[in-house]
Amino acid sequence: MFQSTKRLLAVILALVFCLCAASFVGAQNLASFKTLKGKIDIAGGTAHIPVMKDAAEQIMKFNPNIRITVAGGGSGVGVQKVGAGLVDIGDTGRALTKAEIAKYGLKTFPFAIDGVALAVNPKNPVSALTSRQIQDIFAGKIKNWKAVGGPNEPIHLFTRDEASGTRATFWKELLKKGPINAKANVVPSNGAMKMAIAQDPQAIGYVGIGFLDKTVKGIKLNRVEPTQENAKSGKYPVTRLLYMNTKGEPSPLVKTFIAYIRGPEGAKIIKKHGFLPLTK
């Protein structure tokens, strides 16, 4: 009795496996992972997480001998962890500084373009601001939405932690390294920023353009719509590249992973999450 149930289970299991395997045959680019095994630990930039997770899912489903772990933390974490050798790939949402490259011996691989957009709640009637207004809002000089054409309500300021590459880009390109009000709430990731803004009609913050959707509205900057196309053409000025970084020459597995992300399959994933793949 038990024996037969077991056998039945085994047969079902085998069937399931065949089905799964069959669905993998079509994937061509993944084929390069076929003979590889090992693990890749990834940490860093939070804008990267969706892309990395998706890629990891595809690869691990294709070849269960490969294990890919994905953690966030911010660009600072990416640099620190890959520099200390705690992860294999450290993601950053900003270019590495010369000091960082020299200190840790890092190699850097850009793979996507992303703009940094000012974001508000869709309920907020304000949809365009000038750089000057934005600087004043973040410095704490403008405290009410009324001053920029909105309702008579206080502005809720959200910013990112110091490890953030999004913050670094925003601060350098848009605030021109001006002050950020110390009263601003600090959230630890792009996802958290999006969630905070999506819940709060009075909020203003900034996220990678890839994170804009119907729950958070991008603000036109000097009348330019924050889209990836505008970011690519240079019309929208606050842009950055997304990078993967390794310490020294990457191992074969990590190299394959980077090639996968930068290849056509990776480009699809990158596009799906709202970023523009970097064509070589």
Added chain:
Amino acid sequence: MSIQREIPLAPTAEAALKTHWRRLNRRQGRVQALLLLATLISCGSVVAILGFLTYFTVPILTEGHLTAIFSWSWRPFHGKFGILPMVAGSLCLAASAMAVAYPLGLGICGFAHGLGPRWLRGPLMGLINFMTSIPTVVYGFVSVIFLVPLVRTTFPASTGYSWLTATLTLSLMILPTIVLLIQAQLQQVDAKVRLASAALGFSPSQTLLWVMRPLAARGLWAAAVLGFSRALGDTLIALMVAGNAPQVPHSMLDSIRTLTAHIALVVATDSTSRAYQSIFVSGLILFAVTGAVNLSLRRLQSRTPAGKRHA
């Protein structure tokens, strides 16, 4: 038979017994040494933690950055690494959470000892005991989804991520610690004075207010101190709902950052930067304060219910 055989063997038996005893003794010694070793490892870990914190703090001292760290402005991009706002944040949050939780705790204990009906005492204490098992992160999660929007809609000036939100959530978390400690002390006192005060004609609530309360003073202090220490040591609630702005709060609706949340946020930066070094100073401060709290507890009570502790 056996006796006959044993008599001639007596000298050997004595020797055997002696070796047996010696072996037992040696085993005793070994066991004791092993137990001592385990104890040394357990207690050594405290020294190790303190050692590590100090080791990483020393560079700051020798390079003379201590005054920079003990200042009121945290702007790492402008070279300002002051952690005093976080110290203030930690103290403010712990104090306010205590201000909410402690009176509630007193009320609940009073309720269980004469101010409320007896039949409710069992279920109430059961619930309080159960509260100790609710994970901190679950408190934080529900608070983010439920309390934060509530605070935001009630007070439009606030984003909802605020000192107030964190205070309410945290007070719920430390409440069981406070209640259980006071309760334990009251129970001890109760057993001693119940008959005497009843004989003197006191009602149960009179007994509680004028006889037991003064006698339970030590328990009351211990609960305050331990509750404060737990509130100070919490990371998750502060990190999730307090807003994390590195500022000295001006109102309950302001966003604040505690030392614990500061460590969690900044541990992610470049490990040779001064921002990174500042978290070890924060750690040392936390260690010193919680350590001092526990030492003062030791003076208060001969025995601390360490089993009731969370951090």
Added chain:
Amino acid sequence: MAYFLARGFAWLAVAAVLGVVLLFLGFLVVRGLSTFNLGLFFGKTPVWAAITGRLPVWHGIWPACVGTILLVLLASGLALPLGVASGIYLAHYAQDAWKRWFGLAVEVLAGIPSILMGLFGFALILFLKKTFVPQANTCLLLSACCLALLVLPYLIFMTQTTLESLPEELRLAGLSLGFTPWQNMLHVLLPAASRGVLSGVILAVGRAAEDTAVILLTGVVANAGLPSGILGKYEALPFHIFYLASQARTEAELAKGFGAALILLLITAALFLGAYYLKSTVTKSWDQKDLLI
């Protein structure tokens, strides 16, 4: 007058706390229960293939559950021998002067915030990497070690107090029958104290299962699949909840957070009830003094 005020306040306090806690639990249970289905655990992966680990699970909390279970087992495995041995030593072997100092250290250990344990672990790994073990990395084992430190005081304390609360007659009876102190400990005292020790163990397990701050710094990640080994990075339930609380991209993901939170609460509550039951039987049996073993 004062009585009425006091009585009124007591009622108010109880009503407020009861109201808030029940509201809180109700909110969690209602939102959490509606998410309970196989998809919550396994996503779209076939259940059996997921459990056997043949296929990785995505969009489900199964890897986080396994991670938490492994973490707890490993942490208690490390802490149990240390904690019980230390408890025995403090209860029966240590001389008074030493006992004071050791007791002091244990109490300080009990008071250290969990984030400091995490920071210690993180700093330790960086230190080891720079000095003796270049391949050292944050991992399941490191988290377990730090969690073991966190729960050690519970074990020591429960062992010590239960042993000390045993009637003196019991100890003397064993010794007078010719047991050596250690035999007496092993065959008489420890079995008699086992329930108390066990309840300490369960409390420790509950604490290890719920703590987030320690693992935050010592190797937990957002996405790993099943842990590859004790030297690999892993997922864990409390961190998963923390992650979803701030990073959920869709309503569905947020709903999963409620499911995960409810699961974690059920686990810690069950452990707690077990400990509570064991502890109450211990005190009862010795209070009545009608039971020597």
